[in-house]
Amino acid sequence: MILRILNLVVVGVLILAAAYVYRIKFDSTVQAERLAKIRGEVRRERDTIATLRAQWGELDNPARIEALAKRFLPLKPIEPTQFSSLDQLPERPAEPVPRGSQDPIGAFLHNSDESSTTTGSLAVGAEKPSSGTNINAAHSVGAGGDR
Numbered sequence: 578m579i580l581r582i583l584n585l586v587v588v589g590v591l592i593l594a595a596a597y598v599y600r601i602k603f604d605s606t607v608q609a610e611r612l613a614k615i616r617g618e619v620r621r622e623r624d625t626i627a628t629l630r631a632q633w634g635e636l637d638n639p640a641r642i643e644a645l646a647k648r649f650l651p652l653k654p655i656e657p658t659q660f661s662s663l664d665q666l667p668e669r670p671a672e673p674v675p676r677g678s679q680d681p682i683g684a685f686l687h688n689s690d691e692s693s694t695t696t697g698s699l700a701v702g703a704e705k706p707s708s709g710t711n712i713n714a715a716h717s718v719g720a721g722g723d724r
Contacts, residue, residue: 634639646652674680
């Protein structure tokens, strides 16, 4: 009796193994068909790219463009009489501020009251460093370093 059960179990395992092998074969067939389809699409795309490159080469041909330009554009060859010499050029435009007069913006900045203008770099009432003072040296001494 044990032999019969063992035979039935072995037959069942063989049936399951055969089903599994069939499933693997079916999946591989589906994948092979899918791969063939993708390879066909790639081949068609490469053919399309080659066709488009050939068309682009034909459209980009300088002789073709020159023929189209001659046919459709009213262009004429350049003649030497079209060029002007320097003495035929117009005069330079007038300057916005005449020479010798004071610049209005510069005069405004020069005449503005600098002592009443407060900036973020100086406290109100703080003395400005003299024009000969090295600002970097003053900052480094104040920061504890000496130069």
